[in-house]
Amino acid sequence: MNIIELEKINKEYYTKDGSFTALKDITFCIQEGECVILRGISGSGKTTLLSILAGLDRPTSGKITVDGEDIAKLPDIHLSHFRGHHIGMVFQHYNLLEHLSVTENIITPLIPMKITPQEAYKRAKEKMEIANISHKADMDTNRLSGGEKQRVAIARALIADPKIILCDEPTANLDRANAKRFTDIIKKLIDIGKTVVIATHDPLFWESDLDIRIIDIEDAKIVADSKVEV
Amino acid sequence: MNTILLNRGVIVYLSSEIVLWGIFAIAFVVMISILYGWDFDKYTQKQYILQKRAWLTVTILSFVSIFKFLLLPYFVYTIDTLKDIVPGAMCAAGVISANSYGLKLLLLKILILFGFTLWIILNRYDLNAKNYPLFKIKSWFFILLFVALTVELWLDIKYFLHIDINIPVSCCSALFGQLEGANPLPFGLNTNTMLLLFYILYMLSMLLLFSSEAWLILIVIPLFGVISYYSVVYFFGTYIYELPTHKCPFCMLQKDYYYIGYLIWSSLFGAVYLSLSGAILQLLTKSNSKNLYQWSMKLFTLFVAVCSLYIITYYIRSGVLL
Numbered sequence: 001m002n003i004i005e006l007e008k009i010n011k012e013y014y015t016k017d018g019s020f021t022a023l024k025d026i027t028f029c030i031q032e033g034e035c036v037i038l039r040g041i042s043g044s045g046k047t048t049l050l051s052i053l054a055g056l057d058r059p060t061s062g063k064i065t066v067d068g069e070d071i072a073k074l075p076d077i078h079l080s081h082f083r084g085h086h087i088g089m090v091f092q093h094y095n096l097l098e099h100l101s102v103t104e105n106i107i108t109p110l111i112p113m114k115i116t117p118q119e120a121y122k123r124a125k126e127k128m129e130i131a132n133i134s135h136k137a138d139m140d141t142n143r144l145s146g147g148e149k150q151r152v153a154i155a156r157a158l159i160a161d162p163k164i165i166l167c168d169e170p171t172a173n174l175d176r177a178n179a180k181r182f183t184d185i186i187k188k189l190i191d192i193g194k195t196v197v198i199a200t201h202d203p204l205f206w207e208s209d210l211d212i213r214i215i216d217i218e219d220a221k222i223v224a225d226s227k228v229e230v
Numbered sequence: 231m232n233t234i235l236l237n238r239g240v241i242v243y244l245s246s247e248i249v250l251w252g253i254f255a256i257a258f259v260v261m262i263s264i265l266y267g268w269d270f271d272k273y274t275q276k277q278y279i280l281q282k283r284a285w286l287t288v289t290i291l292s293f294v295s296i297f298k299f300l301l302l303p304y305f306v307y308t309i310d311t312l313k314d315i316v317p318g319a320m321c322a323a324g325v326i327s328a329n330s331y332g333l334k335l336l337l338l339k340i341l342i343l344f345g346f347t348l349w350i351i352l353n354r355y356d357l358n359a360k361n362y363p364l365f366k367i368k369s370w371f372f373i374l375l376f377v378a379l380t381v382e383l384w385l386d387i388k389y390f391l392h393i394d395i396n397i398p399v400s401c402c403s404a405l406f407g408q409l410e411g412a413n414p415l416p417f418g419l420n421t422n423t424m425l426l427l428f429y430i431l432y433m434l435s436m437l438l439l440f441s442s443e444a445w446l447i448l449i450v451i452p453l454f455g456v457i458s459y460y461s462v463v464y465f466f467g468t469y470i471y472e473l474p475t476h477k478c479p480f481c482m483l484q485k486d487y488y489y490i491g492y493l494i495w496s497s498l499f500g501a502v503y504l505s506l507s508g509a510i511l512q513l514l515t516k517s518n519s520k521n522l523y524q525w526s527m528k529l530f531t532l533f534v535a536v537c538s539l540y541i542i543t544y545y546i547r548s549g550v551l552l
Contacts, residue, residue, distance in 0.1 A: 010275070061275040070360075072278065073270070075285065078360050 002065075003163060003195050004030040004053060009062035011048055011220075022048040023059070024220040030197065032163070035190050035210055038199040040217035046199040047168055049217065053197060054166050055083045067163055084109060088157030092169040094149045096156075098142040102133060105141055106155045113160065123159055130188055131155040132181070147178030154185055158194075165189055167198040176204075183208045233315065234393045239308035244386060246301060251383045253294050258376040260287050265369050270362055284365065288353050291372070295346045302339050303492060306483055317398040322480035324401035331389035338382050340499065345375045347503035351511055351522065367514065402478030414477075415460055428454075428461040432534050435505070439523040439530075444509040447523075451509075454530075455502040462494060462537060469540040474552045494536055501529035 011023040022045045030036050038046040051057040052064060055071045064072050067086050074082060083089075096105050106127060107120040115123075128134040133151040136144060141152060150170065157165055167186075171179040179202065187210060189196055198205065206214060206228055216224040234240055264280050264287070309332075310322040319325045326332035349371055356364040415424055431454040438446045463479050470482050470490060482491030508522030545551060 007273075012275075058278060061273060061278065063273045072273065073281065074360055075357055075362075077357065 001032050002029040003032040003067055004197075005063075005065040006053075007063040009049075009052065009059045009064060011045075011052065011057070012060045021220050023052070026062070026222060028215060028222065028225060030195060030213075032195055033190065033193055035186065035196045035212045036198070037205050037212050037214045038197065038217055039201060039206075039214050041201060044217045045220045046217050050166050050168050050197065050199045053164075054087050054089050055079045056089075084112065085160055086162050086164060088160065088162040088165045090150070090153045090157050090165065090167040090170055092172055094153040096141045096149055096152055099140065101138050101140055102128070102144070102152050102155075103137045105152055106159055109156060109160050120159075123161075124155070127155040127158045130158060130192075131185060145178075146173050147175070147181060150174065150178070150182065151185070154182075158189075162194075164195045164197070167196070167200075169200055169202075170198060171200065171202045171204060179204050180208075183210060186210060232391055232393070233395055234312065234390050237308075237312065237315065239311050240390055243301070243305055243308050244390065246297070246304075247383055247386055250294060250297055250301070251379055253290070254376055254379055257287055257291050257294075258373060261369050261372055265366065268365065270365070281362075284362075285357075288357070288368075292350060292353060295350060298346055299343060302343055303496070305339065306480070310480065310483060312393070315395055316393060317395065318401060319399050320401045320481075321478060321484060323478050324399045325393070326480075327401075328394070328397075328399045329389060329392040331385050331392060335382065335385040335389050338378065338385060342375065342378050342382055343499070344503050344506065345371070345378065348507040348510060349375060351504075351507045352514075355511060355515060355517065363515070402476070402481060415464060416456060419460075421465055424457060424461055425465055428457050428465075429534075431457055432530065435530060436527055439505055439527050442512065442518070442520060442523060444512040444519075447505055447509040448513075451502055451505045455498065458498050458533070462498070466494075466537040466540060468552050469544050472544065472552075490536070494533060497529045497533040497536070501526045501533060504529065 006029070007027050009023055009026040010021070013020045013022055026049060038049060040046045048057065052059055052072075053066065055066070055074070059072050062072070063070065066082075069082055069086070071079065071082060097108065100108070103121065103124050106124045110120045110123070125134070125137075128137060131151040131154040133148060133155055136148060136152075141149060144152065150173075154165075170182055174182065183204065186196055186198070190210070205212060211228070213225070213227050215222055216226075235244075260283065264284050267276055267280055268284075269277060306322055309325040312325045313319040313321055316325050316328055319328070326336055349368060352364050352368040352371065356362055356368055415421070419427065431450065434450055435447075435454050438450055459479070464477050467477055467479070467482060468474050470487055471478075479495075480491070481487065482494065483489060484491075504522050505526035508519030508526065511517065511522070512519040541551070
């Protein structure tokens, strides 16, 4: 079953010097439980595509359906709600609130969802275990290493139990050991049925033992779409 | 130059109306251009741009329309202050009748505010849905409202330009017919039957709002609104003024009566606007307007309670009725 469907997605940015095409006629589907790598060099359009998948940005034209919802047409109030419940996002620079503890950072997305504190802390504990960060639960995030910060970001992305996890250049700021740990967590996420989309150009992913599908993006267009099975 | 136009209240009022009209005029042009190209089923760049533009326009309109609601009491307050300039006027009733435009303007303002209440409610429903189901209806309705706003501005200017401070006006004592001996009440009612009808219609309105009977609400609430207006002017007002011959809808807006008229009229008009808008929304969308009806019931109850309280307190204090 397709959880993500894109049909002729185009994205243009308009500047003083003219327009710039970030995505051109992007069409593909992602099945539930798949792990998809969006591969391409910097500036190829993969982060733009990820932002559109996350509902953080809108396409200039084209149709995008995520978990049955036509998100390019959703009014902003519905889009925020949709993101909160259906999408977990791990940003390249983690986007954590530095003055809050690990647990507080993780439960932040639950605030607008009116979930009881007891339930929020219970969920946070579960997600910290998946992300291997339970031992730092009460520590302020500004005292964590890069790898630990990223695990907090993963736990935060999982807190609302979204079906889809999107990761933007997740290993760009990690050493090899931490990057390997990250792929182990991704494996766990796939095992529990999450759909994972990763924008990266790190060869670690296609050299790992993950069952992945690689979509190559070059100059705003898809140039290859292949399955890598272990 | 007409001295009225140099009054600072009139300057502020007219400037505000002109600025608001200017904003609405821009929105009107934008709305027409959006409507011209709107096709929600398309996934084109044009449609996405129109959706963004529509969102921005209606958000600005929602905020700006709040000022229209504030401008009606300010208009009444301003013409009330003009009583010191217009000979013969003792309150806004005299000033509003200073020429043939005044009463038409006031009625149009009341209708426009109902229009804005309905537009805001339609807009809220539309934005809360995922596919803009009422976009075309609310846009055409706004275009209609803009025509009314243009007429209103024209009447505003005509009204203030044609107040002649050299000609004495009739005020509330002569305006509402009590000196002419004719029965000023609607449908040939006398005060007692009108009062009975007032309370019966109040209870019926509560019942209809509680049971969300949209069609009946559209029939009964306007009737209750009319009966309420006459009841306040010809019955409850006399207890507010504590004078059986003083029958005026405006004097109660003055400081001497603790500005109680603002509470009475705003609760009545607010309740009528919300209940009618709720009924129209219910009929248009088959959705539940319970929340609007509940607010309407609260406002009607506040209105009836305040009016009734004047009679009760008068009776307790003096032991007689007027």
